[in-house]
Amino acid sequence: MNNTILDINSLCAGYEQEDILKEISLKIDEQSFIGIIGPNGSGKSTFMQVIARSLSFRNGEVVLLGNSLESYSFRDFGKHVGYVPQECEIKFRYPVYEVVMMGRNPHIDRFQSPSQEDHDAVRRALLVTGTDSLADRPVTELSGGERQRVMIARVLAQDPILLLLDEPFAHIDIHHQYELIRIIRETSRDKRAVIGIFHDINLAAAYCDQIVLMYEGRVRAYGKPEEVLTTELIHEVFKIQPVIDINPATGTPYMYVEEEWKKSDIHKPRIHLISGGGTGSYLISLLSRSGYPLSCGVLGENDSDCLMARKYDIPTLAEPPFSRISLEMEEKLTKLIQKADFVIVTSMPVGWGNYPNIRILEQIDPKKIICILPSSGPYLPDFTGGVATDTIKRLLSSGAQMVSGPGELLKIIQSKDYSNDTMQ
Numbered sequence: 001m002n003n004t005i006l007d008i009n010s011l012c013a014g015y016e017q018e019d020i021l022k023e024i025s026l027k028i029d030e031q032s033f034i035g036i037i038g039p040n041g042s043g044k045s046t047f048m049q050v051i052a053r054s055l056s057f058r059n060g061e062v063v064l065l066g067n068s069l070e071s072y073s074f075r076d077f078g079k080h081v082g083y084v085p086q087e088c089e090i091k092f093r094y095p096v097y098e099v100v101m102m103g104r105n106p107h108i109d110r111f112q113s114p115s116q117e118d119h120d121a122v123r124r125a126l127l128v129t130g131t132d133s134l135a136d137r138p139v140t141e142l143s144g145g146e147r148q149r150v151m152i153a154r155v156l157a158q159d160p161i162l163l164l165l166d167e168p169f170a171h172i173d174i175h176h177q178y179e180l181i182r183i184i185r186e187t188s189r190d191k192r193a194v195i196g197i198f199h200d201i202n203l204a205a206a207y208c209d210q211i212v213l214m215y216e217g218r219v220r221a222y223g224k225p226e227e228v229l230t231t232e233l234i235h236e237v238f239k240i241q242p243v244i245d246i247n248p249a250t251g252t253p254y255m256y257v258e259e260e261w262k263k264s265d266i267h268k269p270r271i272h273l274i275s276g277g278g279t280g281s282y283l284i285s286l287l288s289r290s291g292y293p294l295s296c297g298v299l300g301e302n303d304s305d306c307l308m309a310r311k312y313d314i315p316t317l318a319e320p321p322f323s324r325i326s327l328e329m330e331e332k333l334t335k336l337i338q339k340a341d342f343v344i345v346t347s348m349p350v351g352w353g354n355y356p357n358i359r360i361l362e363q364i365d366p367k368k369i370i371c372i373l374p375s376s377g378p379y380l381p382d383f384t385g386g387v388a389t390d391t392i393k394r395l396l397s398s399g400a401q402m403v404s405g406p407g408e409l410l411k412i413i414q415s416k417d418y419s420n421d422t423m424q
């Protein structure tokens, strides 16, 4: 079982009369990389300053490795906790090597010179942060990103049990961000813990084990990235309308914001999608993100297209798996199809149970129908004895369009986009 490194109970702290941090309770175990996220002013840096003993707290308790925070001598505290604040200005022209060596101070006895171990720790830290080539340069002459990397090198050389990083990558280029976050994550593994404040939520979600979501001085949520990065919580706290997707590289939540077109004056044609078995998933995501009013179905409840449509909150008709489309559902489908400006049909197996999806198309203007189907061979794997294929062929010969992919499809649909001005 992992030991607890930090145990915080009902912590209250602030700068003047008013409490900024209100009743914060958190437990952080070893081998964890914790990412703190939250809007500006939510108290992230204040919280970190309290843990770093840069700011005293008024109420509650903070226990570090079983002992209260205040019980540590500053020297002992420095052996256990390393802190890189948001802004870290060094006024003197110290060479980078010496700045990184300052991280070793808690380990070096007064009046003693640094040992071989201290020099080794500094060299290692310079190397992993890519600052070894800067070792002789005065720290005052570095760029913002270089200086930030030196500060991370200093705290790595310090070799603490708990690492506190306040926006560690604010000035750091993307290449070094990824290098450093891997190193920092690695550091958290060996009976240590790292707490970092991040504004890049996706980066935090990809690398942190747990996320703390702060809001108005409180911990609004604490848990695994997938538990904290939900549409509802992100909307509540950041006042944005997020789409939570999955990062294909890491399998962790990946968040983006719905695009501005939603608020624009472009009127988009209404689309109904008939698909199944994942053949429509990409289109569901694409059309929904592009702002088209979309409906889907009839689908099987467990069908991956159905799950995707639900994820995007798209009105979807669905029946239990492997059941026939009921008459009631057929009526609902008819209504949706009649309201739609376009009906898109993707390649999907057609059995008798879902044949009404196809048959119903005969009731509408074929010009509204766009098929995305293989260009040769039978149009659909057809388990209706060819009836569905015949229906599709008939529709195509009477004005339905056939496209080979989403690009071609979008071109046709976009030609129907018109601004609200022209509607008036």
Ligand SMILES: Nc1ncnc2c1ncn2[C@@H]1O[C@H](COP(=O)(O)OP(=O)(O)OP(=O)(O)O)[C@@H](O)[C@H]1O
Binding pocket: 015, 016, 020, 038, 039, 040, 041, 042, 043, 044, 045, 046, 047
């Ligand atoms: N030195 C200070 N004196 C008085 N109030 C302060 C001080 N530092 C911060 N505050 C206030 O405390 C609140 C929380 O600030 P804090 O810096 O902890 O927020 P944050 O979540 O880290 O924000 P950001 O994302 O902008 O860095 C804010 O309302 C801020 O104005």
